[in-house]
Amino acid sequence: MSQEKQDFLERSKTFWNPGKTQAWQDMGVDLVIDRREGYYLHDMDGQRLIDVHLNGGTYNIGHRHPELVEVLNQATRKFDMGNHHFPSLARTALAEALAACTPGDLQYTMYGSGGGEAIDIAIKTARNAMKKRKIVSIVKAYHGHTGLAVKTGDERFSKLFLSEDTAGEFVQVPFNDLNAMEDALKGRDVAAVIMETIPATYGFPMPKEGYLPGVKKLCERYDALYIADEVQTGLMRCGALWAITRYGVEPDLLVTGKGISGGMYPIACVVVSKERAGWLSQDGFGHMSTMGGAELGCIVALKVLEIVQRPEVISMVRYISNFIRAGLDQIMAIYPDFFTGIRQHGVVMGLEFNHPEGAKPVMKYLYRNGVWAIFSTLDPRVLQFKPGVLMTQALCEDLLRRVEAAIGEARTEVMGAGSRRTR
Amino acid sequence: MDNFVRRLVDISQSEAAMRARADLVLERARWAAEVFHRYDRAKTMAAVDAVARIAFDKAGEYAEWAVRETGFGVVAHKKIKNELSSIPLVDHYRDRDFVSPRIDERSMVVEIPRPAGVIFALAPSTNPVATVYFKVLSALMTRNAIVISPHPAARECCVDAARTLAAAAEAAGAPEGVIQVIADPSIPLIDQFMRSDKTDVILATGGSAMVRSAYSSSNPAIGVGPGNAPVFVDATADPGHAARHIVESKSFDNSLLCTNESVLIVVAEAERALKAELQKAGCHICSEEETQTLRRYLFHERGFNVEALGRDAIWIARQVGIKVSPKTLVLVTPIRLIGEEEPLSREKLCPVLGLYTARNNAQAMMQARALLRLSGAGHSAAIHSNDTRAIVDYAAMVEVYRVVVNAPCSQGAAGFATNLAPTFTIGTGFFGRSSVGENIGPQHLVNWTRIAYHKDSDVTLDAIAHTAVRQPGPLPEAPSDGVPGRSVADLRPVDATADRDALREEIRRIIADELRAALKE
Incomplete structure (x- = not known):
């Protein structure tokens, strides 16, 4: 590590976040991102990394996508964030575009400046619509860190701040368990169930066949709304614009964040049906956000939506997911005692290792081999593996080459050098 | 997206947008080309024949369309040209295999075909659909992906023809995106395609300006000059x-x-x-x-x-x-x-x-x-x-x-x-400031990797002749876990015994081969 980087890390500890800064050093990842372009990150010491973390899909179409840079630059000649009180050209245009491409009768868009805020808006909207308070989520759920969103998630992030639910308004049930879901809903006191279509921070456990449609049916039976958190699974990452449609579910509210910003201008959106959007007519000033739906963000988001819906993209996603899966299958055959499973839907992938914290050494050796992927905070056996939807063939091939080497090295560290490859 | 904000912030004519569009089409083509490269002769020809068949069947329809759209030419003659550029074209090359390795016994050189990759092909207004047919089939015979750029005056018939051929190719098992067409060609957009380092070769048929521009693009080009x-x-x-x-x-x-x-x-x-x-x-x-x-x-x-x-x-x-x-x-x-x-x-x-x-x-x-x-x-x-x-x-x-x-x-x-090679791209060679002097055909869209042993080597080519190049075909579909019929269990059925047996068999075979080789020495 360069002296310059060492000095910088000290300052990071002094002025920004000592715990987080140190934790990365302890995990063997001394990354300080400097330049970035496409699916590459460049560390301040010059190392280049292929980004398959993408901040949960934020950089789905790559870092600093040239069309987003162009549209944002051009937009700044005319627009700024805008005034959140007034009808706005950009906010309305994005809302119209979202209404056109979201499932079912979703129509109105409400804006936040980030995913957590959008989740809060979704929960507030559901409570207003159903006149009930209770929210059901899954065990180890993660929907963000704001006031209501944090209460839906694992206590890992709420207790620290004495912000966990104490009023019994937030109930958590195990994933893929329809009986538990029914038990939670049958009191008819639940306003909404909130679900990530594939729970990301929990390492992408995949919904069993029929689970998500089953949850939706239970919601209908017991008068609860279904909030689809598509922050990480939307925008073509599962080979459809919204993953939830591949499971045949039409949600009452749909939340999109991260990728919709293109990683260029913060924005997050909640799309809701007219029927469930009562407060927008009852008291349109009921929720406000100065930065939510900033007009520059809307213009970037419109471009993101247009790009991911180009016919070439869905084809790219299929190629990328098929090719990477075929390569990972081969790698799994080389290290079957360590690399034990793959969870996959499109380019949303979780790689399973047979050690309680197996994904951490893999992350470290991937980093050394020029790949940046992150372990799952709430299940560190699993590495989140999230290629972008515009990755090229050459880049995917290079990625697999590096992944094979890194998994071999991580395996040696975890299981000892004595053990040998299968082939 | 017909959108009022798009009018306020319209970047569609910017260089960034043009390049990004070209990149996306060419990267998709690259994926198709890489997967197509895995196909064997039988799978390749299945796609070629399916495309040739529909091209033949629609020869008259597109002849009529081209005359209607461009306002010139003779329907009956265009029909003949279209027909000749379909099944007869493929039959002309039927005996030439651009997919399997070949051996030159005399020089002891083994040659493995390596497709160009991504072809950017211009189609003129004079012979629009016949050129589309000809270039698409030449690309497919050699397992290349192709992006067609039609002349604006014959845009609609070419776009429709290219899409028809693409659908037929994919239905017959060719990789998706192996045939693409630019629906709204403009000079700056075509320029991006021609100059892109993602284009492997330009097949330029058209006016002199366009052909010279292809040669100036920095990419390999096969262009034709005007006739007289x-x-x-x-x-x-x-x-x-x-x-x-x-x-x-x-x-x-x-x-x-x-x-x-x-x-x-x-x-x-x-x-x-x-x-x-x-x-x-x-x-x-x-x-x-x-x-x-x-x-x-x-x-x-x-x-x-x-x-x-x-x-x-x-x-x-x-x-x-x-x-x-x-x-x-x-x-x-x-x-x-x-x-x-x-x-x-x-x-x-x-x-x-x-x-x-x-x-x-x-x-x-x-x-x-x-x-x-x-x-x-x-x-x-x-x-x-x-x-x-x-x-x-x-x-x-x-x-x-x-x-x-x-x-x-x-x-x-x-x-x-x-008996010259049937073509809609006449190579005008060095006289005509071009790279190829014969009638262009599929043979110009493939290079060969040559395996060469030491001059004094006494190796016979038997072993290598019987070692097939791996051509596993299309990529297996990745699972979409939780989607009915698309989960890992549906698409990756586990049969551990079979796998282990196959592995054992493979090892046994390798050892036996090695032993045989050692004994020979």
């Missing part, structure tokens, strides 16, 4: 036979093939008989006055009048007020000079034929050379003669790479009335 074919009729030729072939060629699709005859050069002693036969065959021989009217009409200061492009003789005669018989197929304009000062000695993609009378063979050949200096170098020429000396002298003198003898030049040079 001389046709020489000497005293030994059968005048009736020659006249019929010339008329058949000049009137074929109203001279839209760039291989059509531009100026007829006849020796004085054959002139009278030939003229009579030309008239019989449907030519109107223009008076000096009529020739002058045509000269003014066909050539403006900027060059050829595109209004006359591919129009029939009667239509053109009517435009300039020349009275002709309703059976007229070709307008013949006698000229006294060949060169810069005579516009009618330039390329004419319409059934107007210059007629120059030479004193003798030597003078005729010098005039033919002069014609090609003006334009059309490296392209085509024709001769009607029964004197082999004259034929060989002529062929060796004119600076072209195909000389058609006693046959219509339009169809002959393009390989449809001769």
Whole structure:
């Protein structure tokens, strides 16, 4: 590590976040991102990394996508964030575009400046619509860190701040368990169930066949709304614009964040049906956000939506997911005692290792081999593996080459050098 | 997205947007090409044959569409061109395998075919759909991906044809995106495709400006120059036979093939008989006055009048007020000079034929050379003669790479009335500032990796001959876990025993091979 980087890390500890800064050093990842372009990150010491973390899909179409840079630059000649009180050209245009491409009768868009805020808006909207308070989520759920969103998630992030639910308004049930879901809903006191279509921070456990449609049916039976958190699974990452449609579910509210910003201008959106959007007519000033739906963000988001819906993209996603899966299958055959499973839907992938914290050494050796992927905070056996939807063939091939080497090295560290490859 | 904000912040014409669009299409093509490269001969030809079949079936429909859209050409002739560029084209190359490795026993070299990858192909307005057919099938025979860029004047028929072929190819198992088409071609967008380092080779058929631009792109290009074919009729030729072939060629699709005859050069002693036969065959021989009217009409200061492009003789005669018989197929304009000062000695993609009378063979050949200096170098020429000396002298003198003898030049040079390779891309070679001098075909879209042993090696090629190149075909579909019928259990059924047995078998085989090799030594 360069002296310059060492000095910088000290300052990071002094002025920004000592715990987080140190934790990365302890995990063997001394990354300080400097330049970035496409699916590459460049560390301040010059190392280049292929980004398959993408901040949960934020950089789905790559870092600093040239069309987003162009549209944002051009937009700044005319627009700024805008005034959140007034009808706005950009906010309305994005809302119209979202209404056109979201499932079912979703129509109105409400804006936040980030995913957590959008989740809060979704929960507030559901409570207003159903006149009930209770929210059901899954065990180890993660929907963000704001006031209501944090209460839906694992206590890992709420207790620290004495912000966990104490009023019994937030109930958590195990994933893929329809009986538990029914038990939670049958009191008819639940306003909404909130679900990530594939729970990301929990390492992408995949919904069993029929689970998500089953949850939706239970919601209908017991008068609860279904909030689809598509922050990480939307925008073509599962080979459809919204993953939830591949499971045949039409949600009452749909939340999109991260990728919709293109990683260029913060924005997050909640799309809701007219029927469930009562407060927008009852008291349109009921929720406000100065930065939510900033007009520059809307213009970037419109471009993101247009790009991911180009016919070439869905084809790219299929190629990328098929090719990477075929390569990972081969790698799994080389290290079957360590690399034990793959969870996959499109380019949303979780790689399973047979050690309680197996994904951490893999992350470290991937980093050394020029790949940046992150372990799952709430299940560190699993590495989140999230290629972008515009990755090229050459880049995917290079990625697999590096992944094979890194998994071999991580395996040696975890299981000892004595053990040998299968082939 | 018809959107009011898009009008407020419209980047669609920016360089960033153009490049990103080209990148996306070319990267998708790259994926298709890489997967296509995994196909064996049988899977490749299945796609080729399916595409050729639908191309043949729709030849008439697209011929009619092209004439309607461009306003020129002859439906019946375009149908023939389209048909020839479908099944017969594939059959012409049926015995040539561009997919499997081949062995040269004499030099002990094994050759493995390596497709170019991503082809960027321009299709002209003159032969729009036939060119699309030809380039698509040539690409598929060699396992390349192709992006078609149609001429704006023939955009709709080309886009539809390319999409029809793409659908047929994919239905027959070709990788998705192996055939793509630019639906809204513009100069800046095409420029992005041509200059992109994601393009492996440009197949340029079109106007000189476009072809030169392809060569200037920094990418490998196979481009063709303009034609301006001389046709020489000497005293030994059968005048009736020659006249019929010339008329058949000049009137074929109203001279839209760039291989059509531009100026007829006849020796004085054959002139009278030939003229009579030309008239019989449907030519109107223009008076000096009529020739002058045509000269003014066909050539403006900027060059050829595109209004006359591919129009029939009667239509053109009517435009300039020349009275002709309703059976007229070709307008013949006698000229006294060949060169810069005579516009009618330039390329004419319409059934107007210059007629120059030479004193003798030597003078005729010098005039033919002069014609090609003006334009059309490296392209085509024709001769009607029964004197082999004259034929060989002529062929060796004119600076072209195909000389058609006693046959219509339009169809002959393009390989449809001769045994030349059938093509819609005429290589104009070094004479014509191009890279290839023969009729372009699939063989130009593949390179070969050569496996070469030491000169003194006593290895026989048996072992290598029996080691197949791995051609596993399409990528297996990745699971979409939780989606009915698409989960890992559906798509990756676990059969551990079979797998382990196969592995054991493989190891056993490797050891046995090694033992055998060791024993041989």
